[in-house]
Amino acid sequence: MSSRRFALAAGAIALAAIASPVLAQGAVAAQFRWLTFAVFGVIISITMYVTYVAAKRVKNVADFYAAGGGVSGLQNGWAIAGDYLSAASFLGIAGLISLYGYDGFMYSVGWLVAYITVLLVIAEPCRNIGKYTLSDILAYRNNQKAARIVGALSTITVSTFYLTAQMVGGGVLVKTLIGIDYEISVMVVGVLMLAYVLFGGMVATTWVQIIKAILLVTASILLVILVWTPYGFSLPGFLTAVIGDADVQAQVALLLGDAGKNMSPTELGQRFLEPGLLFKAPIDQISLGMALVFGTAGMPHILMRFFTVPTAQDARKSVIWAMAIIGGFYVLTLFLGMGSAMHVGAVKIKSIDAGGNMAGPLLAQYLGGGPDSMLGNLFLAFVAAVAFATIVAVVAGLVLAAASAMAHDLYVGVIRQDHVSPAEQVRAARIATVVVGAMAITIGILSKGQNVAHLVALAFAVASSANFPCVLLTLFWKRCNTGGIVLGMVVGTLTAIGLVLVSPNLSYPLAVKAAQEKIVAAETANLAKANADLSAATEAPAQDKLKAAIAKSEKAKSAAESRIKEIGSDRTSIVGLEKPAFDLRNPGLISIPLGFLAVILGSLLYRDKRSEDMWDELYVRQNTGLLLAKPVAH
Amino acid sequence: MVDTRGMDWKAIDSRPEFQALHSKKMGFLWGLMIFSLLYYFLLPIGAAYFQDIYKIKVWGPVNVGILFALSEFVVAWALAFVYARRANSVFDPMAAEIVRDAERQMGGRK
Numbered sequence: 051m052s053s054r055r056f057a058l059a060a061g062a063i064a065l066a067a068i069a070s071p072v073l074a075q076g077a078v079a080a081q082f083r084w085l086t087f088a089v090f091g092v093i094i095s096i097t098m099y100v101t102y103v104a105a106k107r108v109k110n111v112a113d114f115y116a117a118g119g120g121v122s123g124l125q126n127g128w129a130i131a132g133d134y135l136s137a138a139s140f141l142g143i144a145g146l147i148s149l150y151g152y153d154g155f156m157y158s159v160g161w162l163v164a165y166i167t168v169l170l171v172i173a174e175p176c177r178n179i180g181k182y183t184l185s186d187i188l189a190y191r192n193n194q195k196a197a198r199i200v201g202a203l204s205t206i207t208v209s210t211f212y213l214t215a216q217m218v219g220g221g222v223l224v225k226t227l228i229g230i231d232y233e234i235s236v237m238v239v240g241v242l243m244l245a246y247v248l249f250g251g252m253v254a255t256t257w258v259q260i261i262k263a264i265l266l267v268t269a270s271i272l273l274v275i276l277v278w279t280p281y282g283f284s285l286p287g288f289l290t291a292v293i294g295d296a297d298v299q300a301q302v303a304l305l306l307g308d309a310g311k312n313m314s315p316t317e318l319g320q321r322f323l324e325p326g327l328l329f330k331a332p333i334d335q336i337s338l339g340m341a342l343v344f345g346t347a348g349m350p351h352i353l354m355r356f357f358t359v360p361t362a363q364d365a366r367k368s369v370i371w372a373m374a375i376i377g378g379f380y381v382l383t384l385f386l387g388m389g390s391a392m393h394v395g396a397v398k399i400k401s402i403d404a405g406g407n408m409a410g411p412l413l414a415q416y417l418g419g420g421p422d423s424m425l426g427n428l429f430l431a432f433v434a435a436v437a438f439a440t441i442v443a444v445v446a447g448l449v450l451a452a453a454s455a456m457a458h459d460l461y462v463g464v465i466r467q468d469h470v471s472p473a474e475q476v477r478a479a480r481i482a483t484v485v486v487g488a489m490a491i492t493i494g495i496l497s498k499g500q501n502v503a504h505l506v507a508l509a510f511a512v513a514s515s516a517n518f519p520c521v522l523l524t525l526f527w528k529r530c531n532t533g534g535i536v537l538g539m540v541v542g543t544l545t546a547i548g549l550v551l552v553s554p555n556l557s558y559p560l561a562v563k564a565a566q567e568k569i570v571a572a573e574t575a576n577l578a579k580a581n582a583d584l585s586a587a588t589e590a591p592a593q594d595k596l597k598a599a600i601a602k603s604e605k606a607k608s609a610a611e612s613r614i615k616e617i618g619s620d621r622t623s624i625v626g627l628e629k630p631a632f633d634l635r636n637p638g639l640i641s642i643p644l645g646f647l648a649v650i651l652g653s654l655l656y657r658d659k660r661s662e663d664m665w666d667e668l669y670v671r672q673n674t675g676l677l678l679a680k681p682v683a684h
Numbered sequence: 685m686v687d688t689r690g691m692d693w694k695a696i697d698s699r700p701e702f703q704a705l706h707s708k709k710m711g712f713l714w715g716l717m718i719f720s721l722l723y724y725f726l727l728p729i730g731a732a733y734f735q736d737i738y739k740i741k742v743w744g745p746v747n748v749g750i751l752f753a754l755s756e757f758v759v760a761w762a763l764a765f766v767y768a769r770r771a772n773s774v775f776d777p778m779a780a781e782i783v784r785d786a787e788r789q790m791g792g793r794k
Contacts, residue, residue, distance in 0.1 A: 152749060156731060159724065159756045166720040166763055170713050174771075286744025293745050323747055324739050325731035332732030339728055343721065363776065366768060373764050377757045666693035673705060674779040676786055677691070 078228050078434070082427035086228050089431040093265070093439055097246065100257040104250035111475040114251035115182035115454050116357040121256055123364040127371020130355050132259030133447040134161075134346075134376060135266060137219050137407075137440050138506055143380065144413075145406025146328065147387025149301065149396055151321075153328035154387055158380040160339045162373065164346035169369040172347045174362035175525045175672035182357055183451075184350045185459040187521055191664035192532040198459040200539035204516050205350040205455035207543060209486075210493070211509040212351075213448045217494030218502040220441035226403055227411060227434040233495050239438075240491035243445045247453070247483050252358060255446045262443040265436045267375060269414075270382040273429075276417040277389035292388045293319030297395035302327065304396075322391070334634050338507070341638035345510035348517030351451035362675045386410050393417075411437070449486050457482035504555040507636055511550060515641035516542030519649045525672055528665050533656020534649040542645030549637035554630045559620035561629065566610040566617075573607035696786055705778040712770060720763050727756055 078086050112118050121129065139161055146154030180186045185201030217236055224235035246254045281287035292298055299318040303310045305327050310318060321327070329335050346352060356365045390399060390409035393416045402408045411433045415421055418429035457478040462470045470478070520538045523530040577600060584596045622628055634640070670676060696702055731738060731749065738749030 152753075153731075155750075156727060156753055159727060159753060162757060162760050163720060163724045166760055167717070169764055169767060170717050286746050289745045289750075320741075320745060320747075323745060323750055325735055325749055329728070329731070332728060335728040335732065336725060339725060343724065363772075366771060370764050370768055373761060377761060381754070381757060666697040667691070669706075670693050670696045670702065670782075673702075673709065674782050674786075676696075676783050 078427060078430055079421060082424070082431070083228060085424075085427050086431040086434055089428070089435045090438065093261075093435045094242065097242075097258050097261060097439070097442075100261065101246050101250040101254040104254035104257060107253050108249075108251045108476075110472055111458075111479060112182075113253060114476055114479050115354075115450070115458065117252040117256050119358060119360050121358040121364075123359060123367030124371055125256065125260060126355060126359050126364065126368035127375060128263045129256045129259040129358075130352065130368060130372035131375040131379070132261075132263035132266075132440075132443050133351060133355060134372070134444075135263065135379060135440065136216060136444045136506075137223055137437055138215070139380075140266060140440050141223070141407040141410055141437060142405070144383050144387040144390065144410040145399070145403075145408070147384060148390040148394070148399055148409035149406045150305070150328035151298075151302075151388075151391070152323050152325050155384050156325065156329075158383060160342035161346075162377045162380060164343045165369055165373045165376065167343055167347045168352070169366065169373070171522060171526070172353070173356050173365040173369050174675075176353055176521075177356045177359060177362045177365040178672045178675045178678060179525075179668060180353075180357055182354070182458050183454045184348075184353050184517060184521065185455065185463070187353075188524055188535055189463070191524065191661045191668045192535050193658065193660065195464055196532050196536055198463045200536050201520075202455040202459035202464075204512065204539050204543055205459075206452050208348075208509050208513050208517065209350060209448045209452035209455075210489075211505045211512070212349075213445060213452070213486075213490050214493050214497055215502045215505040215509070216441055216445050216448065217490055218497045218500065220438075220445070221494060221498070223407065223437055223441065224434075226408065227430075227437070232498055236491060236494040239441055239445060240487060240494065242442050243449060243490075244484065244487040246442070246446045247450050247487070248480055251479070252354075252450060255443075255450055256358060258439075258446055259443045262436070262439040263375060265439060267379060267382075269433055269436050270379060270386065273389075273410075273414055273417060273433075274382045274385045277385055277393070277413065288385070289323065289388070292392045293322055295319070295392040297397070298322050298391050301391065301396035331634075333639065334636055337634050337636040337639035339638075340642055341507065341510040341514045341636055344518045344638070344642055345512075345514035348513035348521060349509075350455065350513075350517070351447040353521075354447070354451050354454065361678065386413055389413050389417075445490065449483060449490060452486045453479060453482035456486065501557075504550065504635075507555070508547065508550050511546035511637050511641060512543050514638055515546040515645035516540075519642070519645040523646070523649045523653075525668070527653075528662075528669075530649065530653045531656055531658035531661030533658065534651075534653030537652030538645055538649030541648035542641060545641040545644050546637050549632050549634070549641055551625045552627055552631040553635055553637065554633065555635055556623040556625070556627075556630075558623050558627070558629055559617045560622075563614055563617050566613045569610040570607055570614070573603045573610070576603045577607070691786065691790060696782065699782070701778065701782050701785075705775065705782065708778075709775055712767075716763055716767055720760070723759055724756065727752060 107118075108114050110118075139158070143154060143158045143161075146157055148154070176187055179190050183201070184205055185198045188197040188201045217239065220239045221232045221236040224230055224238070225232050230238075246258050250257075278288055281291060293316075296315075299315045299322075302318040302321045303313075306313070306318075306321070310321070313321070355368070359365050359368055387409060390413040394409065394412045399406055399409045399412060402412070411430055414429040414433040415426045418426035420426045457475070461478050461482070462468060462475055516539045519542060520535050523538070524535060580596050580600045580603065584593060584600070587593050587596060671678075730752065738747060738752070740748045742748060742751065
């Protein structure tokens with residue numbers, strides 16, 4: 051099969067691109083960069099070999115989309131963890147904990163609790179009645195065409211938001227870690243992911259996700275053992291060291307500003323373990339929590355994983371395993387983040403990446419012996435490679451979800467009305483994969499330098515406000531019908547996107563300008579005072595100190611002035627608002643109830659005989675698994 | 685409705701065995717679901733409005749807030765365990781019996 055040779059070629063190209071001489075400087079020192087390439091090479095080679103083997107096993111469309119339904123519960127549990135633990139949670143949460151302490155840890159909880167919803171009401175029913183996509187569930191009892199169109203559009207929307215965030219985040223990450231150009235990083239991620247999905251379909255995607263999850267957990271356990279051993283594996287012992295650390299105390303003092311002026315160092319340290327350093331608006335927190343716990347259950351690439359196991363029992367088992375792995379991982383993250391706050395320090399973490407994403411990798415470097423040691427750089431290289439594998443694995447799952455919506459729902463289901471030969475279905479799936487993959491690479495490169503963090507929130511907002519109400523109600527509510535599904539998808543998606551567009555997530559030139567003007571005013575005052583002090587100062591050390599302060603103030607002032615100049619006469623955000631029309635960063639609190647309301651109203655206002663007639667069949671099958679096709683043995 | 689695969693879904697739906705499964709399962713599922721949501725949202729709400737309680741130190745520097753956040757993990761795992769046990773011991777056998785009966789009837793019709 052020539053496609054397997056292509057898979058190997060893609061791997062070789064990716065390796066060559068990574069190993070090509072580069073100019074930019076990353077977190078890895080130049081003399082140790084070969085180490086990073088060696089570790090990357092080993093991991094890429096393993097995944098390419100897996101794809102090569104998997105490609106032989108992908109014979110039909112069921113293999114391509116669902117690995118022939120032959121994945122075990124344990125394997126699927128690891129694959130779900132690999133699909134879910136994106137760079138945002140792997141690096142982002144450790145970073146938040148390292149910079150904000152308690153609030154970062156509190157943030158991680160919602161990512162696990164989300165799986166209770168998946169376990170109780172989504173995993174087993176979806177396995178029992180679904181085939182390859184989210185739309186298969188929506189189309190079961192509703193109008194085929196309408197349900198497939200809205201389901202596919204929403205799948206493509208959610209996946210594209212998430213995909214863009216991953217591609218941009220991945221590009222930045224690889225650039226930061228090893229100094230490859232952003233564009234090349236995005237291309238490498240894109241080409242590798244395309245190779246996995248195109249040739250190995252769901253079989254290869256599953257194995258890449260399993261390998262990535264195992265690497266991630268192994269790396270985390272190793273680092274936690276190293277960081278915790280000096281304290282005899284005692285939680286109070288470890289945390290006492292964390293809060294007694296001068297870097298941690300300085301970071302808390304910086305975050306608290308005036309409020310922390312009268313606190314002792316001990317009090318400042320203890321404050322790191324208390325809420326409120328990051329989250330100031332509780333309503334926004336609750337809104338974010340709602341998007342997480344309901345949005346995960348509406349993520350097309352997560353739903354899709356349940357079609358790869360043979361029975362509802364395996365689907366259940368896979369969520370239990372996934373919860374053990376994901377939850378365990380977040381508990382480990384507490385130690386990684388706290389350890390990084392203590393050993394690396396917020397100043398250094400922020401100097402490489404302002405969002406804190408480098409907290410974990412820098413801790414690895416420290417634990418191995420520091421930036422100048424071989425072992426330290428080997429550790430850093432390993433964590434960097436795991437981060438890279440993480441991005442590729444998540445992106446592969448997302449591309450597969452979007453491609454299946456395009457090929458299986460829109461092309462085969464709607465345009466050709468299911469009159470498509472099996473061979474042609476596989477071809478359609480592969481063409482859609484190339485289209486989505488090319489789109490992901492293009493968007494990734496075009497979005498260079500954009501702030502894409504809110505796109506992950508947006509993906510969860512749409513999944514929780516549109517997909518989740520539709521899937522839940524079509525499975526559990528007798529009266530639900532096509533009218534409800536269509537209205538729910540439209541209202542849920544539009545309100546989620548609309549509210550984000552008018553929220554504080556976007557940048558508002560007037561507010562930015564006001565903030566920068568405030569900086570200019572403050573620095574002008576500082577300068578006046580420092581200059582006055584300078585003329586009064588007589589001793590050389592005091593004069594030098596003041597001169598340094600003056601230089602710093604002048605630099606800050608000119609930076610703020612150039613920002614103001616950049617904004618120029620801009621007054622409004624990209625949607626034409628001078629200030630946010632909606633105060634919450636996360637729309638879930640409003641858009642999720644609206645999504646549910648739309649499904650209910652649409653169902654009550656519309657009559658659909660098919661939805662009513664099919665209810666008994668759907669409900670019996672989702673609860674019992676009756677007539678569930680047996681997996682195809684290979 | 686009798687479909688092409690020979691299943692009379694309405695008849696299965698109205699059988700007492702299926703109705704028993706339905707009512708047992710729904711009460712249990714939604715009970716667990718509501719409990720998990722309440723317990724989860726208590727964490728950010730408490731962090732916002734009951735900070736003084738979160739700050740109480742109980743074990744060296746370990747305070748109520750950290751223990752509460754850690755308990756969220758334990759509770760999530762416990763709920764998953766409770767559900768899996770109940771599903772394995774009660775729901776699965778009930779569903780299996782319904783499937784057996786239905787397949788026997790379908791086999792008879794073929």
